[in-house]
Amino acid sequence: MASQKVPQATAERLPLYYRTLQRLVAIGKTRISSSEFGSIVQIDSTTIRKDFSYFGALGRKGYGYDTQRLMEFLKKILYQDELSKVILIGAGHLGTALLNHNFQKNNNTKIVRAYDVDPSKVGKEISGTEVHPMNELVTDDNSDITAAILTVPSAHAQEAAEMAIASGIHGFLNFSPTRLVLPADVYVRHVDMTVELQALIYFLNHSMEERKSE
Amino acid sequence: MASQKVPQATAERLPLYYRTLQRLVAIGKTRISSSEFGSIVQIDSTTIRKDFSYFGALGRKGYGYDTQRLMEFLKKILYQDELSKVILIGAGHLGTALLNHNFQKNNNTKIVRAYDVDPSKVGKEISGTEVHPMNELVTDDNSDITAAILTVPSAHAQEAAEMAIASGIHGFLNFSPTRLVLPADVYVRHVDMTVELQALIYFLNHSMEERKSE
Numbered sequence A, B: 001m002a003s004q005k006v007p008q009a010t011a012e013r014l015p016l017y018y019r020t021l022q023r024l025v026a027i028g029k030t031r032i033s034s035s036e037f038g039s040i041v042q043i044d045s046t047t048i049r050k051d052f053s054y055f056g057a058l059g060r061k062g063y064g065y066d067t068q069r070l071m072e073f074l075k076k077i078l079y080q081d082e083l084s085k086v087i088l089i090g091a092g093h094l095g096t097a098l099l100n101h102n103f104q105k106n107n108n109t110k111i112v113r114a115y116d117v118d119p120s121k122v123g124k125e126i127s128g129t130e131v132h133p134m135n136e137l138v139t140d141d142n143s144d145i146t147a148a149i150l151t152v153p154s155a156h157a158q159e160a161a162e163m164a165i166a167s168g169i170h171g172f173l174n175f176s177p178t179r180l181v182l183p184a185d186v187y188v189r190h191v192d193m194t195v196e197l198q199a200l201i202y203f204l205n206h207s208m209e210e211r212k213s214e
Helices: A008-026 A034-041 A045-053 A067-077 A093-101 A154-166 A193-212 B008-026 B034-041 B045-053 B067-077 B093-101 B154-166 B193-212
Strands: A064-066 A084-089 A109-116 A129-133 A147-150 A171-174 A187-190 B064-066 B084-089 B109-116 B129-133 B147-150 B171-174 B187-190
Touching: A008 A034, A008 A045, A008 A067, A008 B193, A034 A045, A034 A064, A064 A067, A084 A093, A084 A154, A093 A109, A093 B093, A093 B193, A109 B193, A147 A154, A147 B193, A154 A171, A171 B193, A187 B193, A193 B008, A193 B093, A193 B109, A193 B147, A193 B171, A193 B187, B008 B034, B008 B045, B008 B067, B034 B045, B034 B064, B064 B067, B084 B093, B084 B154, B093 B109, B147 B154, B154 B171
Parallel strands: A084 A109, A084 A147, A109 A129, A147 A171, A171 A187, B084 B109, B084 B147, B109 B129, B147 B171, B171 B187
Antiparallel strands: none
16 A cells, blocks of 8 residues: 555544545545635645545546545545454543443444553443553563553653563554654654643634734 | 735634744743744644744744743734633533633633533533523623533534524634534634544554555
8 A cells, every 4th residue: 555655644644534434425425625615624735635635536526526436435544344452541531431432333443442440440440441551561462463552640651661661562652742752663642731732722813813913 | 914815724723823833932942943843733844834934034044943032922922911711612521622622721711601401500600600591691681702612412503603603702612513504703623532543443444455555
């Protein structure tokens, strides 16, 4: 697949395109233009055409995109045709919210185990997922696990990540604001609430200024 | 300020740059090269130089960036020199995690009120923030509120957003997977856990394939 040339920004938009296409197919929409698709996902149609162009001729001029075909293509590209198992480290409020969220509903990602230090949580299930004691993380065989979701307090993020790496994990979705110092072959994706909120405030203030100066 | 030409992708990286610079200044680092800065934030130095170039000559060739000056500049650009008040709608697990997170610690954003339908939560405080009954959302004067964080279950997201707009809100950080249908002058920023996780899995799988084919 010619996917090595795909820019990171494009790759990051693919899951959103995929989910939107799933919905369009579900309501019986068989084809869509890039501009209509763009207005649904709230992304410029030029960007959308550019994004899809990295994967060859997915659409036809004057016809648009075949929603079913495009959805199947993205499903494959995003490895959604196979089950990805992940573990969750830290079953506090955020971890519990993610367990309740139930990734399986719309895709093939499943949280198979959670880990926590709290004895009152260990051995129990949260939304059907069992909570294991944190010290088992180092001894558990996680070789079939694609990634770990890290939702421990900041002060414990580095230590928890190192324990997970020792057990075979090489990818993290990190919700703590801490930048982790990890081996170069470990991939970390940050979700930072403060950054998201600051970005929102930036866009709000700038769009207000633009309106005022019109 | 020449910020209207700033691409969205650049604007989205500014909060991360700002926070990293705060840390560098705190540890007494007075200047930094774009390549060193890039290795810290894990972003290509070419991208960093391009991002900063939108705001004029912030660095000097052969010298790099003055961390203090750059931090102060970004503080202003990101409106972090003034307090932004936000409200939180939905004090479930995710909402509680965000209230515990305490945005104020590293920046000037404060959750001033939370709203929930659960009578067992209403009237109480979570991490110092009072929980109001949801029906007060429509009658409360939210004209001094910059944005609302939406952490209600998907089925209630549209309704809650409409109530917030009626009370004066025009910006949302939406954590529900629902795409909201709102007036054009309302700005919505989505944080989608499924999309983040799929993007992580995409990058992990592709980097593994690249390693295998080496």
